[in-house]
Amino acid sequence: MADRIRVRCDAVKYRQGFVEVIAGIHSGLVNLETWQICPEADLFALDVESGRLADADFIANTELELIPSQARFLAAALIAAAKAPDAEPVAAAAGGGR
Numbered sequence: 001m002a003d004r005i006r007v008r009c010d011a012v013k014y015r016q017g018f019v020e021v022i023a024g025i026h027s028g029l030v031n032l033e034t035w036q037i038c039p040e041a042d043l044f045a046l047d048v049e050s051g052r053l054a055d056a057d058f059i060a061n062t063e064l065e066l067i068p069s070q071a072r073f074l075a076a077a078l079i080a081a082a083k084a085p086d087a088e089p090v091a092a093a094a095g096g097g098r
Helices: 068-083 087-094
Strands: 005-009 017-023 030-037 058-066
Touching (some): 058 068
Antiparallel strands (some): 017 030
16 A cells, blocks of 8 residues: 555634545555544644544545546646635645645
């Protein structure tokens, strides 16, 4: 199994959670998984596998399998959105949260 990339997303408290990307769960596909965490939970410096998160803190989960061309298209769309003029102040405030 490939290394996973996990990002803590906490710039908007009521939409906070984690995004994970990993290859190799299903042959030839890229796995994209998200976890939404309740707004009352404090995500500062937490990993999704932290014992400090209770089962009740996880309020939504989505797991998708992308073919490589879909993953590349999504990556390009994320990069384009991050370059948009309105995205810059939010990105700086979020601190990259990985």
